[in-house]
Amino acid sequence: MKANPLLPEMATILEVVDETSNIKTFRVRFDDEEVMKNFTFEPGQVGQLSAFGYGESTFVINSSPTRMDYLQFSVMRVGEVTTRLHSLQAGDAIGVRAPLGNSFPIEDMKGKDVVFVGGGIGMAPLRTLLVYMLDNRKDYGKITLLYGARSPLDMAFQEDVAEWIASDDLDVVLTIDNPAEGWGEEDQTKRVGLIPNVLTDINPAAENTVAITCGPPIMIKFTLQALKKLGFADDQIVTTLEKRMKCGVGLCGRCNIGTKYVCVDGPVFKYSELLELPNEL
Amino acid sequence: MERKFISHDDITAWLDGLAEDHVVLVPMKDGGSVSFRPYVQGRTPNLDRQAVPSPKDAVFPQNETLLKYRFEKDPEHLDRTRIQVKETLPTEKTVVVGARPCGTRGMLTFDRVYDCDKNQDLYYRTRKENTLHVTVACTRVESTCFCHDVGSGPADGEGSDVLLVPVASGYVAEPITERGEALLAASQFKAAGDREAEAEAVKAATVAKLPEAHDYSDSAEKLMARFDDMEFWEEQSAKCISCGACTYLCPTCYCFNITDDTTGLTGRRLRSWDNCMSFQFTLEGSGHNPRPTKAHRLKNRVGHKFAYYPMLHANAIACCGCGRCIKSCPAGVDIRAIVKAAQNYTPKKEEGGDES
Numbered sequence: 001m002k003a004n005p006l007l008p009e010m011a012t013i014l015e016v017v018d019e020t021s022n023i024k025t026f027r028v029r030f031d032d033e034e035v036m037k038n039f040t041f042e043p044g045q046v047g048q049l050s051a052f053g054y055g056e057s058t059f060v061i062n063s064s065p066t067r068m069d070y071l072q073f074s075v076m077r078v079g080e081v082t083t084r085l086h087s088l089q090a091g092d093a094i095g096v097r098a099p100l101g102n103s104f105p106i107e108d109m110k111g112k113d114v115v116f117v118g119g120g121i122g123m124a125p126l127r128t129l130l131v132y133m134l135d136n137r138k139d140y141g142k143i144t145l146l147y148g149a150r151s152p153l154d155m156a157f158q159e160d161v162a163e164w165i166a167s168d169d170l171d172v173v174l175t176i177d178n179p180a181e182g183w184g185e186e187d188q189t190k191r192v193g194l195i196p197n198v199l200t201d202i203n204p205a206a207e208n209t210v211a212i213t214c215g216p217p218i219m220i221k222f223t224l225q226a227l228k229k230l231g232f233a234d235d236q237i238v239t240t241l242e243k244r245m246k247c248g249v250g251l252c253g254r255c256n257i258g259t260k261y262v263c264v265d266g267p268v269f270k271y272s273e274l275l276e277l278p279n280e281l
Numbered sequence: 282m283e284r285k286f287i288s289h290d291d292i293t294a295w296l297d298g299l300a301e302d303h304v305v306l307v308p309m310k311d312g313g314s315v316s317f318r319p320y321v322q323g324r325t326p327n328l329d330r331q332a333v334p335s336p337k338d339a340v341f342p343q344n345e346t347l348l349k350y351r352f353e354k355d356p357e358h359l360d361r362t363r364i365q366v367k368e369t370l371p372t373e374k375t376v377v378v379g380a381r382p383c384g385t386r387g388m389l390t391f392d393r394v395y396d397c398d399k400n401q402d403l404y405y406r407t408r409k410e411n412t413l414h415v416t417v418a419c420t421r422v423e424s425t426c427f428c429h430d431v432g433s434g435p436a437d438g439e440g441s442d443v444l445l446v447p448v449a450s451g452y453v454a455e456p457i458t459e460r461g462e463a464l465l466a467a468s469q470f471k472a473a474g475d476r477e478a479e480a481e482a483v484k485a486a487t488v489a490k491l492p493e494a495h496d497y498s499d500s501a502e503k504l505m506a507r508f509d510d511m512e513f514w515e516e517q518s519a520k521c522i523s524c525g526a527c528t529y530l531c532p533t534c535y536c537f538n539i540t541d542d543t544t545g546l547t548g549r550r551l552r553s554w555d556n557c558m559s560f561q562f563t564l565e566g567s568g569h570n571p572r573p574t575k576a577h578r579l580k581n582r583v584g585h586k587f588a589y590y591p592m593l594h595a596n597a598i599a600c601c602g603c604g605r606c607i608k609s610c611p612a613g614v615d616i617r618a619i620v621k622a623a624q625n626y627t628p629k630k631e632e633g634g635d636e637s
Contacts, residue, residue, distance in 0.1 A: 004403045006347050006539075006552075007368050052350045052364055052550075053543040057566075078566035093364040217569070244565045246539045249400055252555070253536030254563055256581075257571075258508070259589045264399070278508045280571050280581075 005249045008050045008095030009035055014070055015090050019156035020149075022077045023121060024086055027063075027070040028094055041065055042103030043129040044240065044268045048248050049073060050095025051084040058245045060267070061098060062124040064131035071096070074124045074156060100248040101267050104129045104212065104238065113141040115204045117223050119148050119195050119215025123156055125240045125267070126214055131160075134169055143170040144204055148195040148219075150177050165189055173202055196222035199230075206231035212238045217281070224271060234272035241266050241274075241281070257281065282462050284477055285470035288451035292328075295469040296320050296378065303413075304375045306339055308332040317377070328379045328417055329447070335532035335605065336380035337388055340408045344553035345371065347404065347539070352546045369549075370407050376464075378415040382437040382444070383428040385416045387532030387601030389440045393594045394535060404552070413460055416441040417452070420483060422490045425604030427617060430495045433602060436484040446480040453480035495621070497587065497598060503623045504588040513626070514576035517583075517619045520612040523575050525556030527606035527614070533586065533599050536562075557582055579619070587620050 010031045017025040026049075030036040041061055048056040057079075063072035077086045088094060106129070114133065118126040126145075133140045145164060149155040155174065165172045175191040175198045176183060184190050191198050195215070204211075211232050213223050220239060227237055243255035243262045255262040258278040269277075287295060299305050300320050307326035309318040314333045320326065346369045355361040377385070395405040419426075419435035428434060438444040442461030445452035453476050456462035473480075507513045528534045538555040542548055555562060558579070563572045572578045590599035600616070607615050 004368060005400075006402075006404075008348075008366065010364065010366060052352070052366075053541050053548055055541050056539065082566070091358060091361045093362065095364070095366065242565075243571065244563050246537065251394060251400065251402065251535070251537070252539070253557060253585070256585075256589065258505070258584070259592050278505070280508075280577070 005097065005100075006247065008048070008056075008097050011071075011094050011096045013088055013090050013092050013094055016088070019074060019158070020154050023074055023156050024077075025062075025072060025074045025156070026085070026088070026094070027072050028096060029070050030096070031093075036068075039068070039071075039098075041099035043106060043132045044101070044103035044125060045099035046101045046248070046263075046267060047071070047073065047096050047098030048100065048245075049075070049081075049085060050097070051081050051088070052095060054084040055081045056095075056097070056246070057081040057085075058100070058242075058248060058263075060125040060128065060240070062127045064128050064135060066132055066135035071098070074121065076121045097248060101263055102265065104268050105270075106132065109210050110139045111141065111208075113205070113209040114143050115209060115211045116143070116145045116147075117195060117199055117211060117213040117215075117227075118146070119219040119223075120150070120154065121156065122213075122215030122219070123147055124214075126212060127157060127160065129212060130164075130170075134167070137169055141208070144173075144202070145170055146173045146175065146195065146199055146202060148175040148177075148198065148215075152176060152180050152183055173198060194222070195219055196226040199223060199226045204230065206233075206236065210236055210238060214240050234275060235270050237271035238268060239271060239274070240268050282456040282459075283465075284456070284473040284480075285454045285465045286448075286451060286473045286476050287445075287454055287470050291451070291469035293325065295467055296326070297322055298467060298469075299376055299378075299464075302374065304373050306336065306375060306377045308379045317380075320378075326379055328445075330421070331381050331384070331419075331423075331603070331605075332379070333605070333609065334530055335387065335603070336377045336384045336414075337391075337532050339375045339377045339412045339414075340388055340405060341391060341535065341554075342408075344551050345404060346549045347552050348550045350541075350548050350550070370403060371411070372407075373411065375408070375412045376415060377412065380414065380416050381419050381603065382416050382435060382439075382441065383419075383426075383433060383601045383603035384532040385414045386428075386433055386437055386440040387603060390533035390590070390597075390599045390601070391535050393597065413443075413464060414441045415443040415445060415454075415461070415464065418444055418446045418484060418487070420447055420487050422487065423604065423608075425607040426491075426602065427495070427604060428602035429491050430497060430617070431598045431600055431602040435487040435491070446483055448476050448479045448483060453477060455480075495617070497620060497624075498596070500598070500620050500624060501588040501591045501596075503626065504584050504620065507623050507626060508580070508584070511576055513623070514580045515574075517622060518574075518576045518579040518614075521558070521575050521579055521614050522612050523558045523560070523578070524611060525558045526609050526611065527616075528556045528558060528582070529554060530605040530609050532601050532603055532605070557585075579614075583616060583619050586616070 011028040015027040059073040246252040250264040305320035395402040438457040586599040
């Protein structure tokens with residue numbers, strides 16, 4: 001962390017990837033090569049991106065610390081700041097405050113099977129951990145990815161997904177809400193159905209397994225129920241929370257749930273920890 | 282450290298000298314109100330009543346510039362814009378003269394968050410290091426006062442550098458810190474002599490006027506027990522009109538917003554006081570709001586001061602008992618009554634609860 005955590009480090013956008021009609025991925029490098037060289041983070045940590053004149057918003061660093069050519073952030077266009085970010089192109093300047101927040105328990109998960117369940121833009125925080133695990137493949141057991149989106153066109157990270165499907169290092173199942181043309185039913189990889197139902201159908205073993213899930217609140221709710229039915233204990237389920245944030249360092253008073261600040265105590269929480277929080281999600 | 286005396290007649294001469302190399306914030310008549318303003322020669326400050334706003338501007342201004350930015354055309358790529366960013370740290374030296382002990386001590390609430398192991402907020406720290414507090418002991422106990430309920434008192438010097446105790450012809454000045462002692466080297470401060478005893482009598486007389494102190498030590502536990510009881514919070518917040526006067530006047534409220542303010546090719550990133558009683562405070566881009574009603578928001582405000590903050594910071598209550606939020610609330614919301622309602626809560630009979 002820098003001496004002044006509210007001061008962004010200037011960076012340049014190397015590449016912008018159009019993921020879906022409302023999601024773009026930004027690959028950025030700090031302008032100061034020393035800063036880039038010394039930058040470290042853990043999978044799950046977030047950053048604040050600055051669109052000067054518009055403000056800042058929080059996004060997970062969805063690249064992996066094992067691949068430090070650039071930092072990657074995926075931005076869904078929702079409000080003023082994200083609309084401005086979407087207008088930026090390769091070569092444009094951007095401010096970055098990172099890393100902020102806690103990270104996935106990568107040490108605790110060593111030697112275990114891992115089931116990733118991602119919905120929509122919720123795939124972003126999963127991507128950083130999944131890439132990290134694939135780059136440290138021998139440390140982890142069987143890896144399964146279930147990734148769902150409304151339609152094939154709403155599915156982000158298409159390049160990654162194609163690579164993951166082709167890989168022997170993990171099992172991949174994709175699902176969309178309704179049948180769509182060209183969405184093959186010929187194999188078990190591409191399915192139609194809501195994420196919790198497909199998850200139940202895949203029926204991953206709970207023993208010595210950790211489930212990592214992120215997505216819209218309604219998906220999380222039913223995915224948690226499905227995981228419970230499959231025998232996952234509360235401390236075998238890990239998720240990430242999102243709240244409106246300004247400072248990202250536990251000062252500004254927006255993201256707290258009682259005594260816990262999502263920006264510093266999160267965004268990663270075990271389900272067992274969520275159950276202990278007061279009810280203010 | 283030796284106590285001194287300054288006469289009423291010498292106050293302006295002393296402030297004139299102080300204002301030569303400091304910004305001196307003093308309570309000044311401001312329309313029908315009294316608020317902290319930079320001292321101007323020839324104007325008489327109002328030292329004998331509590332200012333309506335808190336003195337926290339000195340260490341946490343209503344808005345402050347975090348950084349400046351400038352857009353520049355990239356000469357090598359004319360379609361690209363380069364951005365120069367410059368950190369802007371405060372440099373002015375400030376003395377706050379005339380706050381009450383409650384308001385000055387209230388600012389210590391910031392220290393446990395803004396200047397601690399987890400965070401060293403450069404802006405706050407720089408201002409704190411550059412600010413001295415010359416506080417006036419209280420002699421007037423109002424119905425909204427409850428500093429003694431939250432571990433303080435009308436002559437509490439905690440957080441101050443000098444405490445001025447009003448006596449017949451001026452003030453007895455007690456240095457609290459070494460920096461405060463240095464201030465008393467000014468020629469207007471004379472030996473206190475017999476007035477020391479007079480000052481002690483003034484303090485004792487004020488303490489004697491205080492009602493019996495209320496015990497808030499179980500407020501955290503009792504408020505957390507009501508967390509999911511929205512009926513309780515709806516009842517407590519029924520009068521609230523979400524105006525935020527309480528948050529803006531509070532010496533201990535430290536929540537802020539960050540916004541960019543651009544004019545042409547240059548701009549500033551500002552940190553400004555924010556109001557947790559507003560719907561927009563936690564409104565997310567998706568439309569979801571984790572604190573959607575005023576009941577949720579008042580719960581967070583009261584909870585933060587009397588439960589979450591004490592739970593995180595060794596039972597320190599994030600309220601200084603100054604009573605500004607009560608005095609200035611247009612709807613008559615009283616934070617003491619809300620905490621006491623949680624402390625004294627007994628479930629209604631028809632619910633058959635045995636919860637104590």
